[in-house]
Amino acid sequence: MKLQRKNMLRASALGALVVSGALVLTACGSDDNTKGTDGSAKPSAAAAGDIKCDDAKGKLLASGSSAQKNAIELWIKNYMAACSGVEVNYKSSSSGEGIVAFNQGTVGFAGSDSALKPEQVEESKKICTGGQGIDLPMVGGPVALGFNVAGVEKLNLDAATIANIFNDKIKKWDDEAIKKLNPGVTLPSTAIQAFHRSDDSGTTENVTKYLKAAAPDAWPHEAAKKWAAPGGQAASGSAGVAAQVKQVDGAIGYFELSFASAQGIKTVDLNTGAAAPVKATGENASKAIAAAKISGTGSDLALKLDYTTKAEGAYPLVLVTYEVVCDKGNKAETLPTVKSFLNYAASDAGQKVLLDNGYAPIPAEINAKVREVINTLG
Amino acid sequence: MASTTPTQIDTAPPVAKSGRSTGRAGDKIFAGLSKGSGILLLVIMASIAAFLTYRATIALSKNEGNFLTTFDWNASANPPVFGIAVLLFGTVVSSIIAMAIAVPIAVGIALFISHYAPRKLAAPLAYVVDLLAAVPSIIYGIWGALFLVPQLNGLNLWLDEYLGWTYVFEKTQVGVARSLFTVGILLAIMILPIVTSVSREVFLQVPRMNEEAALALGATRWEVIRMSVLPFGRSGVISASMLGLGRALGETMAVATVLSPSFLISGHILNPGGGTFAQNIAAKFDEANEFGRDALIASGLVLFLLTLLVNGAARLIIARRKDFSGANA
Numbered sequence: 001m002k003l004q005r006k007n008m009l010r011a012s013a014l015g016a017l018v019v020s021g022a023l024v025l026t027a028c029g030s031d032d033n034t035k036g037t038d039g040s041a042k043p044s045a046a047a048a049g050d051i052k053c054d055d056a057k058g059k060l061l062a063s064g065s066s067a068q069k070n071a072i073e074l075w076i077k078n079y080m081a082a083c084s085g086v087e088v089n090y091k092s093s094s095s096g097e098g099i100v101a102f103n104q105g106t107v108g109f110a111g112s113d114s115a116l117k118p119e120q121v122e123e124s125k126k127i128c129t130g131g132q133g134i135d136l137p138m139v140g141g142p143v144a145l146g147f148n149v150a151g152v153e154k155l156n157l158d159a160a161t162i163a164n165i166f167n168d169k170i171k172k173w174d175d176e177a178i179k180k181l182n183p184g185v186t187l188p189s190t191a192i193q194a195f196h197r198s199d200d201s202g203t204t205e206n207v208t209k210y211l212k213a214a215a216p217d218a219w220p221h222e223a224a225k226k227w228a229a230p231g232g233q234a235a236s237g238s239a240g241v242a243a244q245v246k247q248v249d250g251a252i253g254y255f256e257l258s259f260a261s262a263q264g265i266k267t268v269d270l271n272t273g274a275a276a277p278v279k280a281t282g283e284n285a286s287k288a289i290a291a292a293k294i295s296g297t298g299s300d301l302a303l304k305l306d307y308t309t310k311a312e313g314a315y316p317l318v319l320v321t322y323e324v325v326c327d328k329g330n331k332a333e334t335l336p337t338v339k340s341f342l343n344y345a346a347s348d349a350g351q352k353v354l355l356d357n358g359y360a361p362i363p364a365e366i367n368a369k370v371r372e373v374i375n376t377l378g
Numbered sequence: 379m380a381s382t383t384p385t386q387i388d389t390a391p392p393v394a395k396s397g398r399s400t401g402r403a404g405d406k407i408f409a410g411l412s413k414g415s416g417i418l419l420l421v422i423m424a425s426i427a428a429f430l431t432y433r434a435t436i437a438l439s440k441n442e443g444n445f446l447t448t449f450d451w452n453a454s455a456n457p458p459v460f461g462i463a464v465l466l467f468g469t470v471v472s473s474i475i476a477m478a479i480a481v482p483i484a485v486g487i488a489l490f491i492s493h494y495a496p497r498k499l500a501a502p503l504a505y506v507v508d509l510l511a512a513v514p515s516i517i518y519g520i521w522g523a524l525f526l527v528p529q530l531n532g533l534n535l536w537l538d539e540y541l542g543w544t545y546v547f548e549k550t551q552v553g554v555a556r557s558l559f560t561v562g563i564l565l566a567i568m569i570l571p572i573v574t575s576v577s578r579e580v581f582l583q584v585p586r587m588n589e590e591a592a593l594a595l596g597a598t599r600w601e602v603i604r605m606s607v608l609p610f611g612r613s614g615v616i617s618a619s620m621l622g623l624g625r626a627l628g629e630t631m632a633v634a635t636v637l638s639p640s641f642l643i644s645g646h647i648l649n650p651g652g653g654t655f656a657q658n659i660a661a662k663f664d665e666a667n668e669f670g671r672d673a674l675i676a677s678g679l680v681l682f683l684l685t686l687l688v689n690g691a692a693r694l695i696i697a698r699r700k701d702f703s704g705a706n707a
Contacts, residue, residue, distance in 0.1 A: 093664060094664040094665045095665070096454075096664070096665045096666060096667055097664065100667075100668070171552070191552040192552075193552060193553055193554070198634075198637075198638065198639045198661050199660075199661040199662065199664060199665065200454065200661075200662055200664070200665035200666070201665060202665075224452075224455070225454070225665050226451075226452055226454075226455075231551075233553045233554070233556060233638040233650045234638045234639050234640065234650075235556075235638060236634050236635060236660075236661060240523075240635070243523065243524065244554070247524070247528065247554075248554050
């Protein structure tokens, strides 16, 4: 017993040492952090000139799509640095959850990968007194096709070939169809391992919309959040798919461009029928979004993307995410903050943040309409 | 004198009374608390069951597919089509694989700790095994996806080549080892600590007399274990296994991270594909609409019933074996 007690004493002394050590370490850590924020406060202060706080005050809650999470977080960081006393909080969950929260009136605005459906608009009328929910395109982004084939640095594919790969029709990397699109590239006979999302996702919906529009013969499945094609392998989340592509020789998968840049994964150039195959970049995605038509009515700016565009340098495999707000009947206490925050997001400075972070800015013509609508919100 | 006696008598009873009354109050409070805890547990269980059943009936009334036989899960679509066949199959198969691997190893470890290992080794070893239980399941998932899966590719090819004739180990689809088989191995590692520690406790409780009697009859150590330890511990090992099985059936994040799910039933356990109840709920919940969530809750109800069934079966086995084992000797 005595021995044990001694040991326990020793153990607790050790424990205390570890804990105090950790405290010292965290103390150092927080010191560094404050230094860090002090340092980084300068650029955001410079950006503050573009941010008009107006009557913004208090706390603004928002929720929705995880695809625009990084963009919104950067905006929030800059915005809160410029407007003291305002707190914006974006809960990144999913488009579905964001719209449910919006229609329950618990958030000021929602982020969504797809425009509101008619029944969701109907439901929103209960929350937006005298108005209804509208879609404002805010964040664009290229969806990259990442590949990992030993010895292959550059790969061009067209929509039909991509559809056949994901539809389990093309099984080897040295298939004639792929060879034809890549003259001069030595392709190995490795089996193709195509990865899709195992969870329902707006990214899947955009990819299948693209395939359905650009290669209707090769892609017989309906475009949906749930992956519909047979065969292939699945992984959870964009991060999960990217991890598999990074790891598996012969793999191809789709995810937002930022995941490819973060992990150093090579991406497919799309052969759209333009003079040269188009690389997946933010600028090229913006060019494709410029070809979109506004399909919403009134102040609703839902976009109908043109997936078959052949414009030079336009990368058509894109995703546009919206902010969902009420056109009339926003809650009085959050309205000034919503307007001021969205104004910043749609401003030139706000849209420039996108380009630096793997997203695509909304083209000027559409963006001008977005700004108009924001100023009329009531 | 006459006055002191009464006072003595007077003072004595109050002490006794107050003693008795605190006893009664404490008794009552404690009885009330423990009864309350028992009732609370029942109320919680009943309300979970009621909630699941209520939401599940909403979903089932609108399902356009057959809930038991449809090989698809498209509950947020219009009209909704979903069925649990693939999930039930995947859940049961991955748990069976996990049990087949984990239980023999766990019994081995438990016997080693309780009967073979020198004392200096036994305690740290038991501690390390218990430590496995403290690893969060998402960590197991990430470890499984990034480390275990690539390591198992070789084993998969080997199994396919030499045991492919068994059908079960035939790999007919290209792909890395993100299969029910790999999930089974991962689950086995995850349930190892709970099965081991409960078995170990049971083996340590074998009466010294039984073991010494066997030794006195000239039994070797293995014979002692076979004749006195294992029969005594059998019901304990079964209930330990059922505890492990409960965890394997309900494991979510690790399975969702490692498995490459698909809505197909395949007896080829090395092929990527399949799915489990919990994994499907985790994968579909985020983007599901109100109705889609009800459908997922309906699948949760099936998992709830499956777990109840497994636990009930285990109790039956234990109750039947009790008479023959040394547990009540």
